[in-house]
Amino acid sequence: MSSEQPLRIAWIGFHLEGIPALEALLESGVRLVGVITLKEEALARRSAGADYASVVKRFGVPLHTVADINSPEAVELLRQMAPDVVFVIGWSQIVRPEALNTARIGMIGAHASLLPHNRGSAPINWAIIHGESLTGNSLIWLADSVDAGDLIDQQEFRITPYDTCQTLYERVAAANREMILRVTQRLLAGERPGRPQAHTDEPVLPRRRPGDGLVNWTAPSCAVYDFVRALTQPYPGAFSYLDGKRWQIWSCALLPGALGDPAAQAGQALGPVCSPVQAACGQLVQCGRGTALLLEVEGPDGELLRGSALADCRWEGKVWRNE
Secondary structure, eight states: OOTTOSOOEEEEOOBGGGHHHHHHHHHTTOOEEEEEEEOHHHHTTSTTBOOHHHHHHHHTOOEEEESOTTSHHHHHHHHHHOOSEEEEOSOOSOOOHHHHTTSSSEEEEEESSSTTTTOBSOHHHHHHHTTOSEEEEEEEEOOSSTTOSOEEEEEEEEOOTTOOHHHHHHHHHHHHHHHHHHHHHHHHTTOOOOBOOOOOOOOOBOOOOGGGGBOOTTSBHHHHHHHHHHHOTTSOOEEEEETTEEEEEEEEEEOOTTOSOTTSOTTBEEEEEOOSSGGGOEEEEEOSBSEEEEEEEEOTTSOEEEHHHHHTSOOTTOBOBOO
16 A cells, blocks of 8 residues: 555554554554554553554554543644544543544544444443343444444444453454454545434443442342353453452353252352362352352452362352442
8 A cells, every 4th residue: 555645544542452453454554643542540540451552663653642532732632643534443531522623534433332222331341231142343433422423334243141241342353453444445445434323212321430340149140140241351340248358250150040049148158069170160159040150259369269279168158248
């Protein structure tokens, strides 16, 4: 691709989901005038942040860091770049009009759902929590309203019982790569693809914070299972309290609904599950209906318990509580 290409393209992102697409775009020969990512202190407060510096260094692309994409400094930086198109991929801050208007043609973002369904924050996490079986990824023109711009492209994929937030975001990253390469070719050809989204009265998904990961043991076991896999690494994780200590619950298994002790209360540890296969060992916990098998937990001191080490814990009869 010629270095005399007419379009000036920039990139904004910090999340892992943007790395494959950014690498593919750079490898295709497209000239990026700059990449903007989060300052180190701001990145440390985000889940699934990625090292964009090592990527752009290989291609000699200028890298800039900001704490807020809508700050006067960031807006001035964008103006100096004078981009025609900006890809905003894996960025948690809403881009306000002053920043949006620095791109001559517009800014393009990706949202990990089949818009207009699941507009708002943490769509992959919410989709798993809500027990949905289908999701996807949407490429859109950014607009003043949240996730409401014209649709450029979409890919859908199933949510299987074996998925976690991590495996689904790997599919989102792959979809970002494919869709961004497609739209870039159309942009370079002088097109501006897009169609309005269908109207929906669905509420916008609320933000999720680390404190929202408290497990509700009175829920059915399938809901507890979905909750844990929706929030596992690289996100802060589901958690609960046992013996006054806070434990992160990174992994659990869903067992047949009929299992359990009808006399046990929700959250009660029923005892160890043992096997010569270490990955199958854990602690069985009563839910509101059915049971969940804890497979990997982390204590407040950072100690990880899994396999026989977890099964050997003397927790039988103890109750996981809200605090």
